[in-house]
Amino acid sequence: MRIALDAMGGDHAPEEVVAGGVMAARELGVTVIMVGKRDVVEAELAKHDTEGLALEVMHASEVIEMEDSPAIAAKTKRDSSMRVGMHMVKDGRADAFVTMGNSGGALAAALFTLGRLPGIRRPAFATIFPTVKGFTLLLDIGANAECKPEYLLQFAMMGNVYSRDVLGVENPRVGIVSTGEERGKGNQLVLDAVPLLEQAPGLNFVGNVEGKDIFMAAADVVVTDGFTGNVIIKGTEGFAWMLLELSKREIKRSPPALVGAFLMKGALRQILKRVDYTEYGGAPLLGVNGNVVVGHGRSNRKAVRAAVKVAKQMVEKDMLGTIRRDIESMGER
Amino acid sequence: MRIALDAMGGDHAPEEVVAGGVMAARELGVTVIMVGKRDVVEAELAKHDTEGLALEVMHASEVIEMEDSPAIAAKTKRDSSMRVGMHMVKDGRADAFVTMGNSGGALAAALFTLGRLPGIRRPAFATIFPTVKGFTLLLDIGANAECKPEYLLQFAMMGNVYSRDVLGVENPRVGIVSTGEERGKGNQLVLDAVPLLEQAPGLNFVGNVEGKDIFMAAADVVVTDGFTGNVIIKGTEGFAWMLLELSKREIKRSPPALVGAFLMKGALRQILKRVDYTEYGGAPLLGVNGNVVVGHGRSNRKAVRAAVKVAKQMVEKDMLGTIRRDIESMGER
DSSP: OEEEEETTOSTTTTHHHHHHHHHHHHHHOOEEEEEEOHHHHHHHHTTSOOTTOOEEEEEOOBOOOTTSOHHIIIIIOTTBHHHHHHHHHHTTSOSEEEEOSOHHHHHHHHHHHTOBOTTOSOOEEEEEEEOSSSEEEEEOSSSOSSOOHHHHHHHHHHHHHIIIIISOOSSOEEEEEOSOSSTTOSOHHHHHHHHHHHHOTTOEEEEEEOHHHHHTTOOSEEEOOHHHHHHHHHHHHHHHHHHHHHHHHHHHHOHHHHHHHHHTHHHHHHHHHHHOHHHHOOEEEETBSSEEEEOOTTOOHHHHHHHHHHHHHHHHTTHHHHHHHHHHHHHHO | OEEEEETTOSTTTTHHHHHHHHHHHHHHOOEEEEEEOHHHHHHHHTTSOOTTOOEEEEEOOBOOOTTSOHHIIIIIOTTBHHHHHHHHHHTTSOSEEEEOSOHHHHHHHHHHHTOBOTTOSOOEEEEEEEOSSSEEEEEOSSSOSSOOHHHHHHHHHHHHHIIIIISOOSSOEEEEEOSOSSTTOSOHHHHHHHHHHHHOTTOEEEEEEOHHHHHTTOOSEEEOOHHHHHHHHHHHHHHHHHHHHHHHHHHHHOHHHHHHHHHTHHHHHHHHHHHOHHHHOOEEEETBSSEEEEOOTTOOHHHHHHHHHHHHHHHHTTHHHHHHHHHHHHHHO
């Protein structure tokens, strides 16, 4: 399996991205093609022992910067690492593309280069989100600030396939984010989407889930518009950061607490592992005609490796083929 | 000052609500009028030493249940504790009304009984939200699932008054929840509201705040539609609950962690205090023609006392008069 990796994208590129790519090649049994400025990538690769690893370099002269608009990503910078990597997927020279770069840019480049799967109205970014019992899949987390009810239906179908085939959840329970559990609660988008979800064949729809229900594992797949989804993941991230800051502050003030924190280290590490995005990798972009994974901009090497692993699973499980068949069979009904 | 308290509303009514009302009368120097079924309220009051406290009982024969629709609250149950309490505010027999009951019902009853302040399009529920530096005011957290840009402008103006006059923040920084800090990020509602906020006289508008920026204290007042606001507060609540559950589980597994947790108790208590809603009370309903505070349904006595305190501050600072003047002066421009 060949996975193209955007060596230039992300806050810690190229260093951490290349290091993560090397880890992935070593540990995941895939060929990693580093896409970016050849001299930069080769200089980074030289820092690692790459003997015997399936690593390649694909030159791309431009970089989509974090502040670049989606239009620049899609149209102006034609030789960017993102565009070049996605073209490799399109031409079959790579099975998947992974980037830690500008997610709006990645979306635009994917739409421009790969296009949508037949029948799909809008692609969506999905992410795995921790719950008290394990994980749930949340989508859309930012591809579509504005959504229509039919988009949410398609998000549910794509999320269902991903949860079932990639995450191995049997008959995933699908919910929709709302402001109350009762049918009839929510904004107009939710009220209009619920009947579509209820009637969708093959979907184990469990109804509305409130903000807190997500963490109580009320559903295996949680759909929402990209605005709300984005606010949820960033809000949770911010809240976790705040708790950590407040803890550090309190611990510094109290010697017994400092000893206590030391004794709790193992336990705290287990908890942090559960809520740490570097453990479970990037956000698959579902609905485009190619396997694309976009990782967190702040990804370190471990997170890069995890994102490559997500891409590998998408290829192995033939996500694209399954989504296509599901959407087609739905159209026939 | 006379504050009417819905003795029948909330998951732990009447016991905890009456207990909280007694605490409030004792500690806050206000007269508390318990509104509800006289025999029930008096039986609860008999459990406390109320000697010398300014406590009254106002009979109301009906109760708005948690599962009652807003229409029932507004129209059918005319002798409910909510309706009776709000009527007291309307007639000047009470300065404010506080309830831990059904928030949708409270909103409907307030609109029906008290009406909106002149010029206000929609009332909003506001809440104080912890940040790494202190607190921010978030609104709307659930009164309006669907919003127009002008509503958000008015939320900002009302939040500004509340933050400045009740919370004592000098020249509050006002932000709007969005998916990126840059102007131009967000859904259509945000894109349309931003120019209104930028041009509003007397508003210290600081632009978009992302989910995580809320906790980083990027703004003193954060406006959003009631759907998003509701998902933020419930999501944070759920996440905090999950972390606590995972911590308990890990601590049980490890004896050193158990000792560590014991040593950290003081520090943890400080942190929990910061994120505990019972510390900072209920959500003021801003924009109706009367002082109304709606507390969390799960409120214990401490939370009830805090909600009464919020109401007291609203009265002392003449929130209604200030909002009315601000909206009027805006209309004249």
